[in-house]
Amino acid sequence: MKKVVTLLTSLFLGAGVPANAADFEDGSVSLNITSRSIDKGVTEGGNTRGPALALLKDDTVLLGGGRSGGELLTWNKARTSLRSLGKFIPADRRQVDSRFAINDIAVLSESAASAKLLISYPRLGAGGSCVEVVIDELAYDRTKQRAAFVRNWFVSKPCVPVSAVQHTAGRFEVIDKNSVYVTIGDLGYSEIDNRSKRGDLGSVFKLTAKSAVKVSQGHRNAQGIVLFDMKVLMTAEHGPRGGDELNVIEDGGDYGWPFVSYGQPYSGGDYVKPGKTGSHEGYIEPITYWVPSIAPTELVQLPVAGWGSWGRALVLGTLREEVLVFMKVNEKLEVTDSVRVDMGDRIRDLEVLSNGSLLATTDSGKLITVSISLK
Numbered sequence: 001m002k003k004v005v006t007l008l009t010s011l012f013l014g015a016g017v018p019a020n021a022a023d024f025e026d027g028s029v030s031l032n033i034t035s036r037s038i039d040k041g042v043t044e045g046g047n048t049r050g051p052a053l054a055l056l057k058d059d060t061v062l063l064g065g066g067r068s069g070g071e072l073l074t075w076n077k078a079r080t081s082l083r084s085l086g087k088f089i090p091a092d093r094r095q096v097d098s099r100f101a102i103n104d105i106a107v108l109s110e111s112a113a114s115a116k117l118l119i120s121y122p123r124l125g126a127g128g129s130c131v132e133v134v135i136d137e138l139a140y141d142r143t144k145q146r147a148a149f150v151r152n153w154f155v156s157k158p159c160v161p162v163s164a165v166q167h168t169a170g171r172f173e174v175i176d177k178n179s180v181y182v183t184i185g186d187l188g189y190s191e192i193d194n195r196s197k198r199g200d201l202g203s204v205f206k207l208t209a210k211s212a213v214k215v216s217q218g219h220r221n222a223q224g225i226v227l228f229d230m231k232v233l234m235t236a237e238h239g240p241r242g243g244d245e246l247n248v249i250e251d252g253g254d255y256g257w258p259f260v261s262y263g264q265p266y267s268g269g270d271y272v273k274p275g276k277t278g279s280h281e282g283y284i285e286p287i288t289y290w291v292p293s294i295a296p297t298e299l300v301q302l303p304v305a306g307w308g309s310w311g312r313a314l315v316l317g318t319l320r321e322e323v324l325v326f327m328k329v330n331e332k333l334e335v336t337d338s339v340r341v342d343m344g345d346r347i348r349d350l351e352v353l354s355n356g357s358l359l360a361t362t363d364s365g366k367l368i369t370v371s372i373s374l375k
Contacts, residue, residue, distance in 0.1 A: 003334070008139075030371055030373045031341065031371070032372075033343070033371075036367045037367075038051065038063065040073075040365075041065055041365065043065045043101075045099075047098055050256055050363040050365065053359065054117075054351065055353065059353050062107075062140075064101070064102030064103075064187065070101070071087045072117075073085060075367065088149060094124060097164070100334070103120045114141055116339030117265065118138070119135070120135050120170030120173060123297070126159075129268075130159075132155050133169075133185075134155050134329075135154040137149075137152075137209065141334075151179040158186050158197065158199050161190075165187075168187060168261060170183065175227075179208050180206075181215065181233060183203075183225055184201060184204075184205060186198070186258075190272060202218060204249055216252070216253040218255035218283060219237050219257055220239060220257040221351070222236065222247075223238065224237070224341065228329065230277070234248055235299070238295060239263035240293075241264040242262060243289060246289070247287065253351055255284050260278070260281060262291055264277050287334060293319055294325065296317070296319075296325075298317050300314070301315075309328075313329070322342065324341045324347065324350075325338060343360070346364070348361045357369055357370060357371040
């Protein structure tokens, strides 16, 4: 039986006010947590949505979202303020809904003067009657502090009825300066159980500017993705009522949605019901799963040095549970230990700073830093 260690701490994260979390149970790590307000980076409409997050090598912070949903911003640490670099979802291609916002930002390459970026976001299709997921390349001029559209890389098909605006995923893991992995959610498509109609939905792709190769399918809403040890692709995804999953991605693999799930159906009015619940029989099993749901978001790996016995561990953000989940993974790709650290906020995105600290954005409009001190 796998050992699960749960650590819950109460945090009071006012702007710029430090809050000390309790030690990890093994006594090896103490966490210091601070936050700053980035409320102008939040997208409103229905629920609030915290901004997407990316880091340049010098820890320059890029954020995606803002009031218009499609704004790219940068955080000025010295002035504790946000600066707009441009808007990239046309007003007539979105609804006033927080789900119409930039999902993720990928940094493909950078220099002192510029950076090559990708953004993912949902938009209304032609005529405004359906929704699709879009991947665009941007050029960031770091001298003039502005970004510009370069070209489109990908538009998901089919374009699904606009009432479905959910489960867009759109998370990146960079492979090199010309390619990425990206997750595409099921968009709440009522015919996701029809393989001939689902097209690109519920999949992981390997993308370049000129090609899109489907790596795996059967995913509901993978909001976390990471190359563990720089070689093993993993995703974290939402199940229905429970059944959130951590998966190792195999080329050509089918992960079962919506035919199987460890979660349970919603009400009779939901867009699709899983065919078999409490099971993954016939499909690739997750390496761990959560019942009840924790609503996982971004997935990152800690550096080997500087985190004591937790070096190399995975860290997962969550929405519903408002925690960071730290997970040790062995050479057999098994989760051997887990700790939950209460953040008191919905974690939308997560990155690792150059010094090994964690940086997160929240749906309430905070930029949170989680730094460590070893015992």
